[in-house]
Amino acid sequence: MTRQEKKPPALETTLSQLRAGEGGWICGFESPDPLTQRFMELGLLLEEFVEVLHQAPFGGDPLAVRVRGSLLALRRTEASHITVRKVPKL
Numbered sequence: 001m002t003r004q005e006k007k008p009p010a011l012e013t014t015l016s017q018l019r020a021g022e023g024g025w026i027c028g029f030e031s032p033d034p035l036t037q038r039f040m041e042l043g044l045l046l047e048e049f050v051e052v053l054h055q056a057p058f059g060g061d062p063l064a065v066r067v068r069g070s071l072l073a074l075r076r077t078e079a080s081h082i083t084v085r086k087v088p089k090l
Helices: 033-041
Strands: 011-014 023-029 049-055 063-067 070-074 082-086
Touching: 023 033
Parallel strands: none
Antiparallel strands: 011 082, 023 049, 023 082, 049 063, 063 070
């Protein structure tokens, strides 16, 4: 197995815990059904890559995230319901 074929260890966390410039693969939702439905309507689907582009100062709202080429603004409380496998920076 070459270096390129090795997968880095994946860490599960919530989208709200990622910092600007970090990303991960969506692996689950811990939310009521209406909120999960809203996430899916926005394109936040299982196994999609999501990247945090910007966050408000002092840990405030909103988070700006990119998913499937779209830019979305999410409240931190909403983002805390989305579980992601964090991709470590190389």
